Amino acid sequence: MTTTASPAINVKGVEKSYKDLHVLRGVDFEVQKGSIFALLGSNGAGKTTMVRILSTLLKSDAGTATVQGIDVAADPLGVRERISLTGQFAAVDEILTGRENLVLVAKLRHLADPGRIADDLLATFRLTDAGGRRAGTYSGGMRRRLDIAMSLVGHPEVIYLDEPTTGLDPEARIEVWDVVRGLADTGTTVLLTTQYLDEAEQLAxxxxxxxxxxxxxxxxxxxxxxxxxxxxxxxxxxxxxxxxIFLTLIGPTSGANTGKENAA
Structure with a gap:
């Protein structure tokens, strides 16, 4: 008898409201281990709210969500030890060099030999030559690659990429796409939120x-x-x-929830 591997992410009936504004209305989905799963939607659809719940940054009103079999509400610390989150805007310290950013994260995670970890990630993300420069001098694509590299310090099992190519030019977007494909190739589970249809089509x-x-x-x-x-x-x-497919399924754009989702 064959058995099906448990999913890396399992979401059932998740709901979230802000007063009388219903942002999530019974969301269900699974993400298999080592795969790229795209959560596609317009602004205000609830994508960022869902990622915040899965990251333990926000509590749902109803439903359950597990990451690597761990309930996000019952054991948030256990979930945080297994995930990493890259938000919509690169969270790098622009005063520090690229290498110093990586060393800092490794030290915060109490990892041995942070310098070696930083050098390995710089090489992986083709940033070795720029590692000694201040991150503030990086292009948008380089800054985003560094941001994702920082998210991978400590080898998280699951990584959330919340609209990772927002504001990037076409060349920089392709660079990030290559990085995302590489993550899945090494067995990392990727949950990607995006409003770019071609991005979901290319990666997921x-x-x-x-x-x-x-x-x-x-x-x-x-x-x-x-x-x-x-x-x-x-x-x-x-x-x-x-x-x-997307435009046919969602019908006319209502614009509902847009301001609240962006704020959330």
Missing amino acids: DRIAILHEGRIIANGTLAELKRLLPAAKVEYVEKQPTLEE
């Missing part, structure tokens, strides 16, 4: 569309494409794009 093993606090679709790209019939133009079958 599975994609969940979060709209107005609910998961309205969840599957591989191929499975989501089957939700819409292929268009035929002059006898040539045209498969629907992820953008067409």
Whole structure:
């Protein structure tokens, strides 16, 4: 008899409200170990709120969520020991050099030989030559790569990337995409939130569309494409794009929750 491995992340019936504003309305999804899972949605859909709950930074009103089998509400410390979070904006100290940023994080985690850890991560993220420069002199793509490298100090089992390419130019976005693919290749579980449809299409093993606090679709790209019939133009079958699937599923944009989600 075969057994199915337990998921790295398991979310069931999670709800969250701010007074009378319902941000999450019974969210369910699973993320398999070593995979890239994209939580796709417009501004205000509830993506950041979901990540904050999974990071133990925010408590849900109802439902359960586990990370590596550990309940985020019952044992937040146990969850924090296994995760890392990279927010929407790079959290690097621009006064310190790239290497000093990494050494600082390694020391805060009480790891042995922080200098070696820093040098290894600089090499992995192609930042060795820039390691002695102040992070404030880095380009947007370099700063984001350093930010993700800092998140990997201590080898977290699960990493959350909350809109990691927001504000980056196309070249820098591709650099970050390469980093994300590399994380999954080494067995790290990645939960990626994004509002960029091409980003989810390029990176994710599975994609969940979060709209107005609910998961309205969840599957591989191929499975989501089957939700819409292929268009035929002059006898040539045209498969629907992820953008067409997304816009069809969410319907007209209501703009609801946008301000609150950004604030949350």
